[in-house]
Amino acid sequence: MIANAVKSLALKGVTGLLLAGVLNMPLAAGAEVTEVCDLTFTGNIELLDVPVARTWAQQSKGLSYLDxxxxxxxxxxxxAGTLSFWMRNTWVPLSIAYLGEDGKVFKMEDMQPDSADYHLSEQPAKYALEVMQGQLERKGIALGSRLENIQCRAKR
Structure with a gap:
């Protein structure tokens, strides 16, 4: 009886490790960002060479593990859809702006490093922009600002 319990526990442990490896495989394989964009907001505010995450793997990794x-x-x-972000394994404080399909910033929020708190868009968003905390305000991006132009190219 004890031998069966030990075998069952060992099998569950091995299965869990294998499953974790399989689930992380696409993240490691396709998480490298291959595209950067120049973003122009109302008021001719520009953010240049911003990496863009389009795939699930890129979006899952995001800015994690970076100093x-x-x-x-x-x-x-x-x-557009309701988005949810968290800061697990993200080591620097970030600000996030949620943008609708029309490019309008409808929500902004500061996020604390390595936190499991969820940051919800609360309404459908087509884009989310993460930058170093306070950078949105320093650049002049505020609620109601609109992303007017996106010029993207392959990352060099």
Whole structure:
């Protein structure tokens, strides 16, 4: 009886490790960002060379595991939906802006490093922009600002 319990526990442990490996495989394989964009907001505010995350693997990794987030990251989705972000394994404080299909910033929020708190868009968003905390305000991006132009190219 004890031998069966030990075998069952061992099997569950091995299954869990294998499953964790399989689930992380696409993240490691396709998480490298291959595209950067120049973003122009109302008032001719520009953010240049912003990496864009379009795939699930890229979006799942986001800005995790980085000491320097550079110009931040644009999360671009094929269609608008309610988005949820968290900061697990993200080591620097970030600000996030949620943008609707029309490019209008409808919600902004500061996020604390390595936190499991969820940050919800609360309404459909087509884009989310993460930057170093306070960078949105320093650049002049506020609620109601509109993303007017996106010029993207392959990352060099």
């Amino acid at each position: 320097d987030v550079g110009p931040g990251m644009l999360f671009a989705y094929e269609s």
